[in-house]
Amino acid sequence: MRRREFITLLCGAAMVWPLTASAQQGEQTRRIGVLLGFAEDDQELQTRMAAFREELQRLGWTENRNVRIDIRVASVGAQAQAQAKELVASLPDVIVAAAGSPGIIALQQATQTIPVVFVNVTDPVGVGIVTSLSRPSGNITGFMPFEYGISAKWLELLKQIDPRVNRAGVLRDPTNPTGIGFLAAMQGVAPSIGVELTALNVQQADDIERAVGEFARGSNGGLVVTLNSVTITHRALVATLASQHRLAAVYPQRFFSAAGGLISYGPNSVEPYRSAAGYVDRILKGEKPADLPVQAPAKFELVVNLRTAKALGLQVPPALLARADEVIE
Numbered sequence: 001m002r003r004r005e006f007i008t009l010l011c012g013a014a015m016v017w018p019l020t021a022s023a024q025q026g027e028q029t030r031r032i033g034v035l036l037g038f039a040e041d042d043q044e045l046q047t048r049m050a051a052f053r054e055e056l057q058r059l060g061w062t063e064n065r066n067v068r069i070d071i072r073v074a075s076v077g078a079q080a081q082a083q084a085k086e087l088v089a090s091l092p093d094v095i096v097a098a099a100g101s102p103g104i105i106a107l108q109q110a111t112q113t114i115p116v117v118f119v120n121v122t123d124p125v126g127v128g129i130v131t132s133l134s135r136p137s138g139n140i141t142g143f144m145p146f147e148y149g150i151s152a153k154w155l156e157l158l159k160q161i162d163p164r165v166n167r168a169g170v171l172r173d174p175t176n177p178t179g180i181g182f183l184a185a186m187q188g189v190a191p192s193i194g195v196e197l198t199a200l201n202v203q204q205a206d207d208i209e210r211a212v213g214e215f216a217r218g219s220n221g222g223l224v225v226t227l228n229s230v231t232i233t234h235r236a237l238v239a240t241l242a243s244q245h246r247l248a249a250v251y252p253q254r255f256f257s258a259a260g261g262l263i264s265y266g267p268n269s270v271e272p273y274r275s276a277a278g279y280v281d282r283i284l285k286g287e288k289p290a291d292l293p294v295q296a297p298a299k300f301e302l303v304v305n306l307r308t309a310k311a312l313g314l315q316v317p318p319a320l321l322a323r324a325d326e327v328i329e
Contacts, residue, residue: 084103085106097117127178144294157250168197225238243260266301
């Protein structure tokens with residue numbers, strides 16, 4: 001190679017390399033804050049967050065390259081305010097709220113400017129975090145698991161799987177406003193199927209043991225377990241206590257049945273996290289939460305745990321088994 005050609009090539013490479021390096025260094029890292037409602041080491045939560053990360057990556061967002069995820073945990077409602085304030089103070093580009101109604105209410109109070117995408121908030125209009133489902137307005141949108149009316153279906157399923165039940169204990173977190181709505185919906189159908197309702201207010205494991213133990217002293221009882229951070233965190237304990245006290249119990253999502261629960265009816269618990277990643281992507285690319293409608297699931301899964309039914313001495317009606325999307329044997 002001639003000296004002049006060599007110098008030209010060397011100079012050209014020297015010009016290209018800084019430009020390439022500068023482009024790599026100049027790629028902006030966006031920040032996503034996540035507020036969780038139960039411990040990060042929970043297997044169900046790990047599955048959900050894995051789906052969230054996978055979908056983000058499919059959409060072009062890779063951790064430690066162009067996106068950073070900061071996580072805070074509020075395992076009980078009382079922690080939500082402090083964790084929400086801390087997360088907002090870190091100034092993320094967008095926040096994913098996965099701590100139920102207490103978490104999203106705390107975030108709403110902490111910021112009116114940072115975009116927020118929620119998952120698993122029942123009745124977001126009634127709770128007061130959006131003005132409508134189709135046009136949320138403000139800085140918040142997301143994905144709701146179901147409406148309050150589903151709890152009437154839970155009560156009917158309890159009666160179907162154990163016709164002897166004439167008393168139903170409704171396990172709920174008193175700090176979560178959705179517990180009132182679930183109970184009200186059940187009260188609308190309880191008299192017609194001959195069931196008396198009792199609210200069982202719980203916030204920790206000791207509360208659950210005490211409430212279920214006291215309720216089980218009566219005869220012909222059953223449980224309806226509503227969806228909240230407390231029942232999610234202690235789902236195995238709830239299922240164990242129900243079996244110990246010979247109580248039929250209905251749960252809101254499949255992972256409760258996988259933990260030993262008798263029967264569950266509700267939406268897939270993982271898909272909303274994939275969908276939330278889609279909304280996060282759109283917000284990071286410039287869209288506003290107010291223009292993204294709140295979405296509800298189109299399908300609900302009925303899951304029956306036959307092992308638990310046999311342990312309780314229950315014969316599951318054939319018609320109920322035929323309708324099941326999954327039977328755990």
